[in-house]
Structure formats: structure tokens, C-alpha cells
Amino acid sequence: xxxxxxxxxxxxPTRVRTTSGFAEQFGQEETERIAAMTGVREVRIVAPxxxxxxxxxxxxxxxxxxxxxxxxxxxxxxxxxxxxxxxxPATACILQNRLGLGKQSLAFDVNLGCSAYPYGLAIVAxxxxxxxxxxxxxxxxxxxxxxxxxxxxxxxxxxxDAAVATLLESDEEDNDLLGVELGTDGGGxxxxxxPIGQQRFRTTGEFAAARPESLANIERPxxxxxxxxxxxTFTLREVPGIVQRTLVAAGLENQDVDYFFFHQANKFILDHxxxxxxxxxxxxxxxxxxxxxxxxxxxxxxxxxAAAQINRDRSLVAMFVxxxxxYSWGGVLARLRPGTLWPLEEMV
Numbered sequence: 001x002x003x004x005x006x007x008x009x010x011x012x013p014t015r016v017r018t019t020s021g022f023a024e025q026f027g028q029e030e031t032e033r034i035a036a037m038t039g040v041r042e043v044r045i046v047a048p049x050x051x052x053x054x055x056x057x058x059x060x061x062x063x064x065x066x067x068x069x070x071x072x073x074x075x076x077x078x079x080x081x082x083x084x085x086x087x088x089p090a091t092a093c094i095l096q097n098r099l100g101l102g103k104q105s106l107a108f109d110v111n112l113g114c115s116a117y118p119y120g121l122a123i124v125a126x127x128x129x130x131x132x133x134x135x136x137x138x139x140x141x142x143x144x145x146x147x148x149x150x151x152x153x154x155x156x157x158x159x160x161d162a163a164v165a166t167l168l169e170s171d172e173e174d175n176d177l178l179g180v181e182l183g184t185d186g187g188g189x190x191x192x193x194x195p196i197g198q199q200r201f202r203t204t205g206e207f208a209a210a211r212p213e214s215l216a217n218i219e220r221p222x223x224x225x226x227x228x229x230x231x232x233t234f235t236l237r238e239v240p241g242i243v244q245r246t247l248v249a250a251g252l253e254n255q256d257v258d259y260f261f262f263h264q265a266n267k268f269i270l271d272h273x274x275x276x277x278x279x280x281x282x283x284x285x286x287x288x289x290x291x292x293x294x295x296x297x298x299x300x301x302x303x304x305x306a307a308a309q310i311n312r313d314r315s316l317v318a319m320f321v322x323x324x325x326x327y328s329w330g331g332v333l334a335r336l337r338p339g340t341l342w343p344l345e346e347m348v
Contacts, residue, residue: 002175003125005334006135006167009063009342010304011055012044012160012291017145019157026153034157039267043160043292045145050347052083052141053091055163057098058347060137063165064099066342071099074167075133076106078124080116080140080296082325083147084109087198095139106133113192114263114324115182116140116296117164118332121320122180128170138166142295147194149223158266159224160292164300178317179250179333181242188234188327190214191227231324235269239323240277246319246331254279257333258316259307261299263323264288296322301344308341 019040023031035041046055056079064071077099079092092107101107106127112119120138127133141163148155195215201207207221218225243260247253260283262270267288274284285306287298294301299320307316316336323329 002171004169004171005176011059056139056141059163059165076136080110080120115322115328118330147224162294164297181246181331185327191230192325195221264298308343311341
């Protein structure tokens with residue numbers, strides 16, 4: 001049983017926040033240093049009251065309309081996010097109703113961040129291969145901008161919001177998923193974390209009372225905390241192996257790949273990574289300057305931003321690589337048939 005990647009569509013909010021706008025807060029020189037290090041000049045952020053589910057619904061409904069697929073002809077939703085609407089129920093259940101899918105549809109959430117897109121592709125492919133559905137929506141969405149403290153230089157200018165909808169179908173004759181590699185090193189869990197908000201520490205008071213030694217360096221536990229040095233070390237240690245093992249799984253080599261779409265962690269990390277792997281920079285397209293680090297959606301955001309027009313008339317062999325929070329990582333080598341990628345759209 002093969003997998004057909006029918007379409008990929010990205011939606012971002014209309015609200016723009018520029019890195020230069022932090023000059024009054026952080027100073028002009030420091031703001032320029034941040035922009036040079038991260039590569040971020042602007043990001044898109046949700047309006048008050050907007051959530052990852054809203055972005056995901058917009059992306060999914062527009063994709064189905066572009067592909068002329070009725071919601072009743074889709075048998076499932078897998079929603080991958082770390083910013084769901086509620087602790088419970090699963091946001092995928094809400095989206096099943098809002099999108100108008102049938103009651104026989106499977107629907108569940110997956111709690112993953114930076115590796116969300118390759119993991120999501122692998123999960124949906126497994127469902128299709130098992131015969132549990134013939135057509136499934138993968139929705140990857142995050143609003144990480146809401147998790148960053150407004151005074152934190154390492155996170156607030158970096159993170160943006162986005163959603164990507166991908167429609168996958170079973171295919172009796174061909175297969176668009178050429179190679180998959182997934183992995184985890186949970187020893188790095190504390191280096192990118194928001195400690196407060198779930199059952200371990202529900203409130204700031206609980207966190208202060210527990211005084212966990214492993215998180216003693218975190219000053220604002222109600223917001224996302226990132227150890228940039230450790231994330232950088234992890235990336236250079238693990239990502240080259242992800243790429244190589246994904247190629248081996250597909251029986252291909254670097255020169256067989258048209259484009260590598262990496263998680264847009266920051267430009268400093270990406271530049272070092274590309275040099276270390278000796279990949280042609282023209283094959284490693286970026287979106288971080290205009291959209292920042294959008295967490296899980298970012299590899300597919302980059303594909304829609306940078307390669308939709310190229311893909312309109314010709315097939316591409318592309319690798320989607322996600323890595324980060326967890327530590328969790330994944331690589332998927334895929335064939336994108338002509339017209340698979342749709343240009344990025346905005347949601348008011």
C-alpha cells in the first residue's frame with residue numbers, strides 16, 4: 001500500500017511583528033544582534049482569541065476546497081500541536097466537528113513540537129497503510145508566540161505562529177513517502193520547556209514549593225525556557241545523522257534530493273548545520289526571515305513559501321527535517337507531485 005501526498009497548504013495570521021520593533025525595549029544594537037543571530041526580521045502572530053485550532057481549521061478547509069474534496073470524503077484528522085485549545089478534549093475532535101467530517105472519522109492529537117511534521121507524516125502513513133482510513137488530514141499548528149515572555153530576548157523575537165494542512169491518501173500503485181527516520185533523546189527534555197500548566201506543576205506556587213533541582217535555573221516557569229547552547233550542540237550532533245539515515249532508508253544520496261526543508265530553529269544554527277553536512281545552500285531553502293521559528297509547522301511552511309511556484313509544474317524530491325524540543329527528531333524523504341504545494345495564505 002502506497003501513500004499519495006495530495007496537497008500541502010500553509011496559513012499564517014495577518015498580524016506582523018517586526019524584530020526592529022524591539023529596539024526601544026532591548027536597545028538598537030542588541031536588537032540588530034538578535035536579528036543577525038536568529039535571521040528573523042518579522043513573524044506572524046495570532047490576534048487575541050485566535051488559537052492553533054483556528055489556524056488549523058482555516059488551512060484544512062482551504063486545502064479541501066482547493067483540491068475539490070468534500071469533508072465527508074475524509075476519514076480522519078491527526079492534529080499535531082503543543083498549543084491545543086484545552087487540556088481536554090483533544091482539539092482534533094473539535095476540528096472533526098468544525099470541518100464537517102463524518103462521525104466514523106478517527107481523530108486524535110499528538111503532543112510534539114519541532115519534530116511535528118515528519119512525525120505527523122509517518123503517523124498518518126501508518127494509519128493509511130493499516131487500512132484504517134483511505135484519506136486523512138494531517139494538521140500541524142502552533143501558536144508558540146503566546147508562550148514566550150515579552151521581555152525574554154532569546155524567545156520573543158524568534159517565535160511565530162502558523163498552521164499547515166496536509167491531505168494524504170492511500171495509493172494502490174505508487175508511493176510518495178520514500179524514506180522515514182524518527183528518534184528521541186529524552187535526556188534533553190529540560191533544555192526547551194514550559195514547566196507550568198499541566199499536572200506536574202499546575203501553578204507558579206506549586207513550582208516554587210517543589211523547587212525542582214533540575215529546573216533551578218528557570219526564572220519564569222510560566223513561560224517557555226530555552227537553553228540555546230544545549231539546543232545548538234544537540235542539533236549539530238544529531239541532525240546530520242537524521243539526514244543520512246533518511247537517505248539510506250530511501251536508497252538515495254544527497255544529489256538525488258531537490259530541496260531540504262529544515263525546521264527553522266534559527267539562522268545561526270541552520271548555517272552551521274548546512275556547512276557541516278556540506279549541502280548546497282541553494283537546496284536548503286529558508287523562511288525564517290519572514291516567518292521566524294513556527295515550531296512544528298516550520299519545514300512545511302518553508303516548502304509552501306519557497307517552493308510552491310517551482311512545484312506547480314514539476315515533481316520534486318524533498319526532505320522534511322524536524323528537530324528540537326524533547327529532544328525529538330524526524331526526517332521524511334518525499335516525492336511532491338506537481339501541484340502538491342500551495343502558496344502560503346493569510347487568515348484574518
